[in-house]
Amino acid sequence: MSRRFSTHTVGSVAESIPNSIVSEGHVGELVELTHTNNCTLPKNEDTFGPATGNKFTVYFDIWQLMVYIASMIVKPIAAAVPNCMRKRMPFFNELSIIMDLLCWMTIILTFFMGYIIRKTKVMVLEPKRIAWNYVGSIFFICDVLSSIPIPPLVYFIRVIFGAPHGYIEGVFYLLCQLTFIRLVSVVSYINSLSDYFRIKSKGMVFLLICIIMTIMIVHGFALLQLLIPRLVRQYFAVNNETRKMWFVKYRLHRTSFWTLYTNSMLKSSAMVLSIRNFYILSNEEEDYLLAILTYIVGKVMVCSTYVIVAVTVLNNRSMEIKFYSIINQLDEYMRQKQLPLNLRDRIKNYYNFKFQHKYFNSDRIYEMLPDKLKKEINIHECKNLIKNVSLFAHLTEHQTSTVVEMLTPEIFLPKDTIIQAGSPGDCMYFISSGTVAVFTHSGKEICHLEDGAYFGEISLVLQSSPYRCATIVAIEITHVYMLKKKDFNRCLLRNPKVMRRVIRVAHRRFNEIREQEAKFKKMLFEKIHGGADDLPSTQ
Known part of the structure; x- marks a missing residue:
């Protein structure tokens, strides 16, 4: 080409x-x-x-x-x-x-x-x-x-x-x-x-090519149905034998061009598709040879189209075939382990979300790339995250690139506990897609966090609260990026403006959680105490 x-x-x-x-x-x-x-x-x-x-x-x-x-x-x-x-x-x-x-x-x-x-x-x-x-x-x-x-x-x-x-x-x-x-x-x-x-639609391009090739091949053989008899019976013949040409026999040469072309196209299409044409018949040698050639070309064209379509479909669906092969192995594994049905569904949901019904060895592909391309891929993958998280808006391009390199992607299924209240805090999370619920230590639901939000920063920046003060639970399949505490200190502590913003948000959230926790405990106490007063006397 x-x-x-x-x-x-x-x-x-x-x-x-x-x-x-x-x-x-x-x-x-x-x-x-x-x-x-x-x-x-x-x-x-x-x-x-x-x-x-x-x-x-x-x-x-x-x-x-x-x-x-x-x-x-x-x-x-x-x-x-x-x-x-x-x-x-x-x-x-x-x-x-x-x-x-x-x-x-x-x-x-x-x-x-x-x-x-x-x-x-x-x-x-x-x-x-x-x-x-x-x-x-x-x-x-x-x-x-x-x-x-x-x-x-x-x-x-x-x-x-x-x-x-x-x-x-x-x-x-x-x-x-x-x-x-x-x-x-x-x-x-x-x-x-x-x-x-x-x-992007390679199938439409392939379909267009097939249509053009088919039309041109049938068009070419339709005109050969007119040219070959003329060459044999008129131009290369010793004696003029134009009366033996099939379109002269049927007096089509006296009609309009479109009538002659339509009949020739019909004859060519019938030969290409191996369909017997009872309307236009000819017994001349050149017509027999041309019919054989057209038949062979038609068969080759049809077989080639079938082969190309089959190869194209297999190539386009090879990743899906590998994915379903992995799913079949996974089903057999879960059956042998006798896992409960709800756990099997959760495992399948994880695979479906992670691979999107197309399996490939992403880790091996990524490791083979040079460091520069790895950085570009990381930034591209986190493009929406960088755009949605307001925290990144205050970072320089170099600082953003450094933070993105240290992010670790994780996937949580519905009802998975991402952070447990009371546990030591050693990382924070950024939500790429999905929704999580925030609960106090006593189980009071405070709010929901969606795409672009971050959480887990309180135990990293507030010395008065080194342990988690809230429980974070995934409501739907949630894709997050984790930033460890050591990486957080190395990347964000050097930016006073960002740190002031993070500390301000952490203080506000921490106070809100404490207030909600106090109100919830008071409500439970009043409910339990009031319930005790309403009990009937046993005396």
Whole structure:
């Protein structure tokens, strides 16, 4: 798949250093390339397609995509339609000439575009290498031969020879079919443009490619149903045998183009799908050979589609298959351990929340990454946490990055006790997602904390309360990040503004918990004392 880049978009630097290459994804960086006077084409430099990241090349590749699709529609029609019918089609000859001019314009522009070497992933901007790369490819030969303007050529042949020259005209009509080679480029451009525009639905892209390929293949064979009989019975035949052509037998050549094309499309579709067509039958040798070829291509196309769909589905669902395999092992493990049903449900809920029905070894993947990427991943994972937690708003970017590195993710299921009142305080928590309930030591519910809240800081900053003064219980599946006391002291104690805020919030919460605890105890005492007074006398 080729990726092009205009030599003019690099600016004066590219002009002053013509023998240079640009790394993919870093258009502004020029890497010096050793100059060679006799540049030969490497075998792995035969790909063409868009260079992502540059708008000009994207526009050019959209242009190429439209030109190639249009040429695969118009040029084979110009070659396959009988001459008598082409005369009845208004402006079709002009449209064919315009299509040829657009194709030649695309060929010329290709010589001014860079390309990316697939193996080294670098972009070549040297004009000589660009020319050699394109000229030495099969696409250049097919583009040139299929872009020869047929109407003017046929006119000059008849002027030179004084009469139609069947062999020459037939060869040029046959060369027009080489434009279908560009179907490979169309698929390549669709994939590359989907990556550039960041289309996430790969299934829709694959469906679009399948639809375009199917339409173009059926369209090509439909026109071959018209071209092959003409070549055999008219242009390459010793004696004119046009009466044996199937569309002449059914007098379809005297109808409109759409009637002839529809019948030819019906015949081609029936052969591709292996459906017997009782409406249009032909007993000529070329029709039998074309039917066999169409049948084989149709079977290969159907089988290839099935295989590609199966492989794509398996690749897209491989993580889900691994997940359910792990779940099956988990079920067997819990059955052998004879765990109670409620515990089994809690374990399954944990797996479902942690892996989201797709299993992969996240720890191993993370450990293989360099430290810089690890930091970027940590910051990205905690992006919503940093945005929601007001405490981080008072930290510098470096301090925030340092705190994020020391956070430890944990998952708590509903009714899990995160903090128990009276236990020593050695860490604090930040809520990424979920809801927790705050209870006093006596069991009085005070409030709920949700996304972006933090708790557990009281025992870390207040010397008068080294033990937990409240119990924190998860109401739903809650994803939190834990910060240990030593890391808290190392990261946040150096920021007086943050510490003053944390201490102020801790004092307010601690006083509120004490007040709620005192009120709750008083209410219990009055309830119990009042209940004792209401007891009947036993005397």
